[in-house]
Amino acid sequence: MINIFNYVDRPSPIHRLTGATKLVCLLLWTFAAMSTYDTRLLIAMAVLSLILFRISKIRVKDVSFLLVLMTTFMVLNNLLIFIFSPQHGVSLYGASHPVFRITERYTVTQEQLFYHLNLVLKYLATIPAVILFVCSTNPSEFAASLNRIGVKYTIAYSVALALRYIPDIQKEYHEISQAQQARGIEMSRKQNLIKRLKSASAILIPLILSSMDRIDTISNAMELRGFGKNRKRTWYMARPFRTADFIAMAVCALLLAAAIVLNVVNGSRFWNPFT
């Protein structure tokens, strides 16, 4: 089975942080990057995330697939925004400095370009951090981390179950799909849409019904072992916090604090160099 979450096992300071730390950092980091449009902070975060990438010893080769996807997504999103709202920047920054015009509506302004620059920076600040998290956190440790940061262990266990059964379900889907195709169902472009959806259901129904049996089997097994009886649960993959963990969390908390402070100082989420 392919490695769906792209976990790259390689000793590095980032890998040595506990999963819980990385999860907390990921949340703080994405919320900071999400809440601010301050160009200076976004540049700082983008640079910092590239440095972290170097430290983590993850090579570009490991994540080239993700990078291609991310770039496509970023370009498409920017294009869509420009097509739908070519003057969005003008309304955000309250000034208009035209650069050149394509048509009356599609006049390119400095403000719009600056807004797009901010959007791109936002991607550069967020995505390396997400990729870093995905590549350096063992999926088995992820569920233990959720419990560590205060999510109820029953819910953390659901996540663990999901991660455990994704490869099984993927394999089963593949088998059913081939069996049904051998019987003549078609999902290609040649069929009309409703027919295609129906053929998809012909694969789904056996998959879902067998999954229902699976749910029964697993829940019976868990119940027989007394799952859910105690209020707490220990995790094989849990690790104790070290100094580095506290430092990492403090840095990320500072970034979020900086984002909030800048939002207050700037009077809005945007840093406005135009007025």
Next chain:
Amino acid sequence: MKKSPVKTIVAIGIGAALFFVLGRFVSIPSPVPNTNITIQYGLLGFMAVLFGPIAGVLIGLIGHFLIDLSWGYGIWWSWVIASGVFGLLMGLAGTRLKLGEGEFGGKGIAVFNVSQVISHLICWVVVAPILDILMYAEPANKVFLQGLVGGAVNIVTTAVVGTLLCLAYAATKPKKGSLKEEK
């Protein structure tokens, strides 16, 4: 029969895994180039109706979160939350149905589809775009159009896939009062 809490936990795990596999690997080519139609919302509707609102919220949140993580384009909290809301609304609608007891006739189909259309509209035309504007300050007309297109596609896929799943599941359950005493 009362459902045990352990069963809900397992259903959330397996449901999220199914949601992930369908959303990530299974897609049907659509008439629009480079756009694929995914069918995970039909599954989410079905699972939420069967296992209740809590399972619905968590399957939507966990499944969508994992999909976003695995694509690596960042986590779009606005859409993750919208998926959770869809699961919640369908779970609430499911309390009016008795799918777990194998009842899913004409009335069931009507209730299921009316509630899925309403829930999808709430999620993709109200919740997701508004969160997009609040969180990411994107232009309103772009996010509403995205929401409308996504919502419309999801309504069609849920109508076909979700309904068929419910019918197939109900057919496997013996109906209440289906046993007769022989005389």
